[in-house]
Structure formats: C-alpha cells, structure tokens
Amino acid sequence: MKCPVCGSGKSFVKDSRIENKARYRRRYCEECDHTWTTYEIGAAEYESLRMTAMRTQGAAAIRDAGLMDQLRRALGNISDIQREIEARAGGGSK
Numbered sequence: 001m002k003c004p005v006c007g008s009g010k011s012f013v014k015d016s017r018i019e020n021k022a023r024y025r026r027r028y029c030e031e032c033d034h035t036w037t038t039y040e041i042g043a044a045e046y047e048s049l050r051m052t053a054m055r056t057q058g059a060a061a062i063r064d065a066g067l068m069d070q071l072r073r074a075l076g077n078i079s080d081i082q083r084e085i086e087a088r089a090g091g092g093s094k
C-alpha cells in the first residue's frame with residue numbers, strides 16, 4: 001500500500017489483528033517513517049457504517065436548520081427594534 005504522506009510503495013504491516021469484525025493493520029513507511037492504520041471491512045459492514053453516517057449527518061443538518069430558524073427570528077426582532085429606534089429618533093429630531 002502507498003504511504004499517504006510521501007506516496008512511497010515501500011510500506012509494510014507492523015501489526016495485524018481482527019477488531020470488531022474488521023481487519024486492523026498498523027502500517028509503516030520505510031521512506032519517511034510515517035505510521036498509519038487501516039481497517040479492512042466487508043461490503044455489508046461498509047454499507048451499514050455508511051447508512052449510520054448518513055443518518056447522523058441528517059440529524060445534525062435538521063438540528064442546524066432549527067438553530068437557523070431561531071437565529072432568523074432573533075434577527076427579525078432586532079430589526080423591528082432598530083426600526084422603532086430609528087422612528088423615534090426621526091420623530092425627536094424635528
């Protein structure tokens with residue numbers, strides 16, 4: 001496998017074991033001494049992880065949308081107050 005840092009193909013596996021249905025591999029690059037981890041999983045496990053990630057991201061997006069609504073309402077109130085202040089200031093300067 002190519003090193004993600006220097007792109008060298010001179011890497012080897014230092015450690016390998018099964019972890020949560022996945023093949024864990026600790027890899028080492030001979031060129032730049034970089035070490036990194038890879039997990040090899042089956043297509044079914046990959047699909048399950050992908051679906052979980054999509055659900056999590058969807059929930060976060062909905063939560064953020066709720067926050068944006070609150071922010072818009074708050075900003076609306078501020079512009080109402082600003083309009084009122086300007087109206088009063090305009091009335092007083094006559």
Ligand SMILES: [Zn+2]
Binds near residue numbers: 003005029031
């Ligand atoms: Zn490297």
